[in-house]
Amino acid sequence: MPSEASLRLLDGALVETLLHPDAVLAAVRDAFILHSQGEGRVFPVVREPLERGIFGIKAGTVPAQGLLGFKAAGFWPGNRGAGGEPHQATILLIDPATGRPLCLIDGNAVTTMRTGAAGALGLLQLARPDSTRLCLFGTGVQARVQLRFALDRMPALRRVRYVTARGEPSPAFEAAFAARCAMSHARDPDAAVADSDVVITATPGGGALFDAGAVRPGTHLTCVGTDTKGKRELPAGLLERTCLFVDDREQSRRIGEGQWAPDHPAVELGDLLTGRAQAGRSGSDITVFDMTGLALQDLTVARMLFDRAVLSDLGTRVPWPW
Structure with missing residues (x-):
């Protein structure tokens, strides 16, 4: 029921354990094929300089597979001085039928892999x-x-x-x-x-x-x-x-x-x-x-992670009622 809806969170440590190279390669291959066949759409990329970094959004959808979402990411070189990672990325998978968020994923390792x-x-x-x-x-x-x-x-x-x-x-x-x-x-x-x-x-x-x-x-x-x-x-x-x-x-x-x-x-x-x-x-x-x-690369890999997390009930589920 809508009142029981939840948002699943996958943090960086969990994502690292789920990113098997062969599975990532297969997901990325799927993204290229979907793009070639016109089954997946990529939306115009946002890539803008900021005072302290660069911010971008890559979004896309595969209607036939119920896949919709985006990655917000960028580069903040000042993070190095604080002992942090300058590349930062977050992926959100969305239910295309309702617009409701399904899964929020730490996207740093996803982008790398x-x-x-x-x-x-x-x-x-x-x-x-x-x-x-x-x-x-x-x-x-x-x-x-x-x-x-x-x-x-x-x-x-x-x-x-x-x-x-x-x-x-x-x-x-x-x-x-x-x-x-x-x-x-x-x-x-x-x-x-x-x-x-x-x-x-x-x-x-x-x-x-x-x-x-x-x-x-x-x-x-x-x-x-x-x-x-x-x-x-x-x-x-x-x-x-x-x-x-x-x-x-x-x-x-x-x-x-x-x-x-x-x-x-x-x-x-x-x-x-x-x-x-x-x-x-x-x-x-x-x-x-x-x-x-390609946004589709992020989304096909994110879907693979989401499916594995749901199958094994991994991650943190946050109530997200309508």
Whole structure:
């Protein structure tokens, strides 16, 4: 009855226990497919600068599956000084039949994992299967999850060179992956890119990270950090030489790397997964997967978490009468 309605709360600690990589990968794959088939709608993204950070909202719906909701998220760099996480995200699932809230979820780990899973799907579709050398820009939370998914899904990867913002090595970062691959710090970004089969950029998107001429034929690049107007990680003139793939074409041109080459053709990754498009890459093609993040990814992963929580009666139920 309406008077017995409740809102289920899933905090960060519980979310972490429920986010199994294979389940997240499957949910994110579903999101790409729903987007390609037109069964899922994504609404215009809100992404606005604030005095002390950046705030955004990504929302969407899958009417046939009764899925509706949004993620409110952003970046508050000042949190680091207080020992907190600068990225903050909260997801709300809503009953589309009534507009009533169903589940409130700590979205930080969801954002991290679904982005890592999306990067892995891009690698599997676009990177050369015989790729053995990877160059990674960044050592933060997103850099770590991208590398973890890459090593899990592409076992041929053997050597990883990483580039840090300050140009100094990170022993802790190296130790986290030393058992899985040969890790080394790269002081020369151009040389590291030129010597790699796969390049992953997971930075705040403050500017070009390397020279366009450093990218060799056959390289695949996964771009994570450009998600706001004015941001970029790739150098000018590179996109025009590549086969560009995106999660959402319009989003890429508004807030992703696509904003710097808006007339360059782009293929949505979901269309590769559904067979509506073919990668058709040759061994010498340079491929780029520009990830700006789909609301549907957050929602399909959130639904998976909600279903698991309901099945095992997990989380906190708060009375939410009509």
